[in-house]
Amino acid sequence: xxxxLFCGPVDIAQREARAAxxxxxxxTTLAERGISVVATTFVDNSGITRVKSVxxxxxxxxxxxxxxxxxxFDYFRFDDWLAAPPGGTAPVGDLRVIPDLGRLVPLAAQPGxxxxxxxxxxxxxxxxDCCNRLLxxxxxxxxxxxxxxxxxxxxxxxxxxxxxxxxxxSAAPGPAYGMSRLVDVxxxxxxxxxxxxxxxxxxxxxxxxxxxxQLELSVAAESPVDAADTSVLVRNTIRAVGRRYDYRTSFSPxxxxxxxxxxxxxxxxxxxxxxxxxxxxxxxxxxxxxxEAFSAGILNRLPALLALGAPSVASYLRLVPSHWAGVYACWxxxxxxxxxxxxxxxxxxxxxxxxxxxxxxxLTANPYLLLAGLLAAGLDGVAAGKRLPEPVDxxxxxxxxxxxxxxxxxRLPTTLRESTDALAADPVLxxxxxxxxxxxxLTVRESEIGLFAEASAEEVVxxxxxxx
Numbered sequence: 110x111x112x113x114l115f116c117g118p119v120d121i122a123q124r125e126a127r128a129a130x131x132x133x134x135x136x137t138t139l140a141e142r143g144i145s146v147v148a149t150t151f152v153d154n155s156g157i158t159r160v161k162s163v164x165x166x167x168x169x170x171x172x173x174x175x176x177x178x179x180x181x182f183d184y185f186r187f188d189d190w191l192a193a194p195p196g197g198t199a200p201v202g203d204l205r206v207i208p209d210l211g212r213l214v215p216l217a218a219q220p221g222x223x224x225x226x227x228x229x230x231x232x233x234x235x236x237x238d239c240c241n242r243l244l245x246x247x248x249x250x251x252x253x254x255x256x257x258x259x260x261x262x263x264x265x266x267x268x269x270x271x272x273x274x275x276x277x278x279s280a281a282p283g284p285a286y287g288m289s290r291l292v293d294v295x296x297x298x299x300x301x302x303x304x305x306x307x308x309x310x311x312x313x314x315x316x317x318x319x320x321x322x323q324l325e326l327s328v329a330a331e332s333p334v335d336a337a338d339t340s341v342l343v344r345n346t347i348r349a350v351g352r353r354y355d356y357r358t359s360f361s362p363x364x365x366x367x368x369x370x371x372x373x374x375x376x377x378x379x380x381x382x383x384x385x386x387x388x389x390x391x392x393x394x395x396x397x398x399x400x401e402a403f404s405a406g407i408l409n410r411l412p413a414l415l416a417l418g419a420p421s422v423a424s425y426l427r428l429v430p431s432h433w434a435g436v437y438a439c440w441x442x443x444x445x446x447x448x449x450x451x452x453x454x455x456x457x458x459x460x461x462x463x464x465x466x467x468x469x470x471x472l473t474a475n476p477y478l479l480l481a482g483l484l485a486a487g488l489d490g491v492a493a494g495k496r497l498p499e500p501v502d503x504x505x506x507x508x509x510x511x512x513x514x515x516x517x518x519x520r521l522p523t524t525l526r527e528s529t530d531a532l533a534a535d536p537v538l539x540x541x542x543x544x545x546x547x548x549x550x551l552t553v554r555e556s557e558i559g560l561f562a563e564a565s566a567e568e569v570v571x572x573x574x575x576x577x
Contacts, residue, residue, distance in 0.1 A: 146164055149161055268371065270357040297351070
């Protein structure tokens, strides 16, 4: 029934097919669920989800022709400042945000509303060269042309705060991972999981996390575009359910300057002909050659990838050694201090459970842009037949500097400046993202670096606490 996501120009036949599909949704699914309004979203280069909405009766028109959005959104900073390049052209031009009806979801925690992710096109029907969702789909298609299927999932960590003030006041007291903390939020957690289930989200586990008021939720692996969509939908649902309990929700990498922050780890696996290439091979820990090369490609480009996956000044307050944040460019089996954690799963489950966890990223990232960078790096590793170095089986912070040097283990960037410079100099990522998108990302990063050049950690934390 669904019209496939298209990455090329939009023609009249496609518009008519999408309008007809939307008409059917309006008459059936949406009418049956009492939906009145449909929201369609895209994520900007600061990781903020932006939205346009239409009444339900306008969905066929939205599906065919989209809704207008300024090109200037490519230069929006997290605080809504327009970090436009010189020349005065930022207010000029318009795009059309066209919904992907294949992911149309009635919102369980927002009665009367439905949601769909959107893709951005130019007025002439051509794809917008800065649309990160279409970029990710193109990279998925590139992998498929090599008979490779990528599966991905995000882990989401967040905190809940009581009260309406801008200070953080934990709404989930109790010890880390403790049952007493779960008891205090059990009704909220139940309503959240039920809402996600109603939205067809496959929740795999939920638990209290380490920091004050912190919770974590994991979902099933999907195709990369679906995984990014799910990340957006899950975060929106968490916020909406929290509002019912008068909770404020924060996914920021640092909510309190002296506490552990929120991560947004990414899990990846590579498949061919139904076989998981992260297992069953003759390489270390069962890696097949393609699985190893994909992982090595990511490891080699981690400094530059951090500008996509740890894209805020606040991100680097989280990236602290011995805090399970993965701040050293290395990999290891079940090593939570390595940037890349290889997971085999329990005996007998590796064929379907083995995957690579990227630990050094957080939820200020645009999920489409981050996954696009990871796929570009991984596929470059496959093309080059790259190999992984020796794995690390200890916390790298416990090793002496000369031992780190001997093993070739380096600390990842400690500032947004370092990762932004690495991204700007990376030819593989520039080629994959395209100069227009990469330059808009770099412009936004440079603006944020300048904004916080003289700021204290506490000032940075306050600025980001409620934006993500």
